[in-house]
Amino acid sequence: MNHYQYKKNTTIEIGLNNLDTLFLKQLFKDEYHQAIQEIKYDSDGINYYVPIYLNEQVANVYGDTKNDRVREDIEAEKSEGLNAQGFIFDRMSNTFQNVDVFKNNINLLQKPFISPLSTDGFATYDYLLYDSIVDNNKKLYNIYFFPRREGDFAFEGNVWVADKNFSIKKLKMKVHKSINLNFVRGLTFEKEFEVRNDSIYIPTKNAYEADFTFLDKNESNRGLTIKKNITYTKYILNKPQPEDFYKQTIEKIRPDQYKREASYWDAVQSEENKSTYKLIENVKEKKQIKNLTGLINAVASGYVNTNLGVQIGPLWTSFATNKIEGFRTKLGFRTFRTKDDRFRLSGHVAYGFRDQQLKYGAEAQYLLSYKPRIAVGLAYQNDIEQLGSTLLNTTQLLGRSFGNTALFSRGDNFFLSDVEKIATNFDYQIQQNLHVGVNFSHSKIASASEAYFSMSYIDENGKIQSRVTDFASDIYLTFTPGRFVYGLGVERRFGKNVFPTFIVNYRKGFKGPFNGTHSYDKIQFKYSQPILLSKFGILDASIEAGKTFGTVPVALLSPVPANQTFSLVKNTFALLNYYDFVTDEYLAGHFEHHFNGFILNKIPLLKKLKLRSLVTFRAAYGNISQENRAINDGLSNSEGVYNINYNAPKKMYYEYSVGLENIGYGNLRFLRIDAIWRSDYTPPQGSLVAPTPKFAIRIGIKPDL
Structure with a gap:
């Protein structure tokens, strides 16, 4: 497409994971029985996860592929939690920047990871054609990939590839536990695309999750989870704007520049995010949370x-x-x-x-x-x-x-x-x-x-x-x-x-x-x-x-x-x-x-x-x-x-x-x-x-x- 535009919704969430009921009782005390109804489970479904920071951003993106220009206008932004007080949480919330799986190398945490779609992929990965299905009259192949050597900066996962044009329908990958990467117990990536007219594929969803621990990667240790979710909606293709429009940029210069009224967020926020904000409000002033996050910041800074x-x-x-x-x-x-x-x-x-x-x-x-x-x-x-x-x-x-x-x-x-x-x-x-x-x-x-x-x-x-x-x-x-x-x-x-x-x-x-x-x-x-x-x-x-x-x-x-x-x-x-x-x-x-x-x-x-x-x-x-x-x-x-x-x-x-x-x-x-x-x-x-x-x-x- 020569021109495109879409709406981009980004959510970044940081929380404490692997929490047991004893910690939650100490944290919430008399409010424990009410809080336990609202707190989510970890991804393993065994222990609990408590969010401590949430940031949301809504933006409108305009692209001119002929001249290689992209303009992104932030429409609204909101955050709540302990992030404003901590340098380490700033760094962690920006863990997932510019993750482009179509490049040969993915720069992540200042380390070069080999993309499974790299032209040099066969030197790093083994691939297995696992299955094929027909979805909306399009044939899709499910290919699994995994590193040839433990410890390499590489991923394991699977990708759904469309027939004929080889476009990506869905990609899910994670790092192996044995990877030679400190503090990282897990990194997970999910990307979904919509294939149109056999020649156009557009992103619809990106979901990233990272699990950081302090002493070691033992599954029983408490850690920090970073979640970043991006959804792409309201696509308009081949509707060009004036050429000068794409050259203009609106730069964020003040912390409250994109603050919007509560009625705006009531209309666009998901119920899940609304409950998360409520929980963060409840826990951010808790002594145990402030002591723990304060210790992390002191060690880091x-x-x-x-x-x-x-x-x-x-x-x-x-x-x-x-x-x-x-x-x-x-x-x-x-x-x-x-x-x-x-x-x-x-x-x-x-x-x-x-x-x-x-x-x-x-x-x-x-x-x-x-x-x-x-x-x-x-x-x-x-x-x-x-x-x-x-x-x-x-x-x-x-x-x-x-x-x-x-x-x-x-x-x-x-x-x-x-x-x-x-x-x-x-x-x-x-x-x-x-x-x-x-x-x-x-x-x-x-x-x-x-x-x-x-x-x-x-x-x-x-x-x-x-x-x-x-x-x-x-x-x-x-x-x-x-x-x-x-x-x-x-x-x-x-x-x-x-x-x-x-x-x-x-x-x-x-x-x-x-x-x-x-x-x-x-x-x-x-x-x-x-x-x-x-x-x-x-x-x-x-x-x-x-x-x-x-x-x-x-x-x-x-x-x-x-x-x-x-x-x-x-x-x-x-x-x-x-x-x-x-x-x-x-x-x-x-x-x-x-x-x-x-x-x-x-x-x-x-x-x-x-x-x-x-x-x-x-x-x-x-x-x-x-x-x-x-x-x-x-x-x-x-x-x-x-x-x-x-x-x-x-x-x-x-x-x-x-x-x-x-x-x-x-x-x-x-x-x-x-x-x-x-x-x-x-x-x-x-x-x-x-x-x-x-x-x-x-x-x-x-x-x-």
């Missing part, structure tokens, strides 16, 4: 809710140790009422028991306009930082480096800087996933302890200076085509889909205004691209490049990001010390391929461990001008003080590794272990820190499906 509209966290950075501060404690917070908060204030207070100094920082963000989307931010900090832990930073106003938040590190970390900073940000959304922004910052930077680490340099008058005052502006452009964005507050939420990222940043430093000590220009570029390679896994690749124009000290240059902790940190080099390489022009690449069990799932016995293999390659190349080297050359080191050698990777430096991930028990498989080697590299003479190793074992901790 690291923040703990309070009754004051403030969250405490993140918990993961509460304790650390380093050479300057000794044992460091940190208490962080952020205001949080819903994911759509227009204003957000966050901050922290930290204390070091060795230097006995109090550090702090705060950041305020406000959404000035929904359309065009304009956000502003203002931040102040007086804290220590590990400068050079990242090459490119655009919207992050406060320093959040890992170097001063780690509990265990290789050698002593002398290289921390004392940073007093005030910064502002202005971010303008040109269109979805395309942003331009401006930052202004004023920073006073010095060594956190001159007794261990010197950042001194020679100024233009030949005098030795130990502090840099940096007054600078940034103009950046970010482009993330295809990124799934949700939430309408000042902090956006991002789905787990696969998308590329392009960032260009121009930074200008000013000498004179606000006591700025240096004038310089810096331009930086970053491109990252996760590449789905079907059953072979996913390649996560990124390339960064940059150049600084002007003569500046180390605090304003581009050190190659090192990592002296024993944990893995993305886009850093684990076998370098901080400031081993300092550049004013650089090119770096990071390539990490995750096989997602493609290799280890085929090895008998070993496949029962559900391990996944990966390989990485990281490289950096750069240079530093004689002018930038000269302002540090000739400075003598005091005894016991480490002074930076301006050493650049003129000969490409690289690291490569092999690793195992998904290590753990049950669903708790957070560990990853990498064995890392490096290229031939001799550290600068006179280094006071531990020599950089030529080989190391490093551990990563990351919850992953």
Whole structure:
């Protein structure tokens, strides 16, 4: 059909499953006998299921296949339950995005599943022609399919295929229990189509259901069920609208934009949904439900809710140790009422028991306009930082480096800087996933302890200076085509889909205004691209490049990001010390391929461990001008003080590794272990820190499906 339109009704429901009568009695107490009449059974028909969130959306869809344009106008939207308070529930409610079984690969939970309709299906599935029937004078074949190997990212189920045109009448599939996917006890998909005139087939219904558990996939454990149902009705075919009509889009910009009166929903809602809303109203304030969902959110986000509209966290950075501060404690917070908060204030207070100094920082963000989307931010900090832990930073106003938040590190970390900073940000959304922004910052930077680490340099008058005052502006452009964005507050939420990222940043430093000590220009570029390679896994690749124009000290240059902790940190080099390489022009690449069990799932016995293999390659190349080297050359080191050698990777430096991930028990498989080697590299003479190793074992901790 050249043109079409239809009405699309979408329902997303989240609930607690596998509940027994004892839990329900504790939950409802005196209301138990009434509630038990309303509560539904699980799909197994044995235990009970209690909904805690429901979202409904009604939309009108218009398509122009000649010009490949689709316009979707939301007509009404309604939600009720605990979702507004929880980041993890946001992620879960968006589990099923763009599930297109007609593509070779289905990107689900950031994993590439092979579609049973794939052109490469015979390498993954076995097929069985089970039956054939005649329905409305059309012959249909029932074909069963199932994975050839347990643990592969594939489905089992059956499909009804129409004769002659091979169109799909009905498809039902699910993942096998043995699949190498954490937290997922079950995934089920149903799709139905209507075949017209032997040449047209249109969707009529999509039904998705996911069952998530926490500790393991034992059938007796309680879990979370996500249900998404889409119905397609009121089709009108080949009734074209004006061509400009299809180019227009109506964007949702406010949380209440599609709120409709109760009479509207009374007319369109099913009786089942009406009873679900009533039940959610009854359970959402129950203490047991709030405690359970609060625990899930705390584990997922690291923040703990309070009754004051403030969250405490993140918990993961509460304790650390380093050479300057000794044992460091940190208490962080952020205001949080819903994911759509227009204003957000966050901050922290930290204390070091060795230097006995109090550090702090705060950041305020406000959404000035929904359309065009304009956000502003203002931040102040007086804290220590590990400068050079990242090459490119655009919207992050406060320093959040890992170097001063780690509990265990290789050698002593002398290289921390004392940073007093005030910064502002202005971010303008040109269109979805395309942003331009401006930052202004004023920073006073010095060594956190001159007794261990010197950042001194020679100024233009030949005098030795130990502090840099940096007054600078940034103009950046970010482009993330295809990124799934949700939430309408000042902090956006991002789905787990696969998308590329392009960032260009121009930074200008000013000498004179606000006591700025240096004038310089810096331009930086970053491109990252996760590449789905079907059953072979996913390649996560990124390339960064940059150049600084002007003569500046180390605090304003581009050190190659090192990592002296024993944990893995993305886009850093684990076998370098901080400031081993300092550049004013650089090119770096990071390539990490995750096989997602493609290799280890085929090895008998070993496949029962559900391990996944990966390989990485990281490289950096750069240079530093004689002018930038000269302002540090000739400075003598005091005894016991480490002074930076301006050493650049003129000969490409690289690291490569092999690793195992998904290590753990049950669903708790957070560990990853990498064995890392490096290229031939001799550290600068006179280094006071531990020599950089030529080989190391490093551990990563990351919850992953």
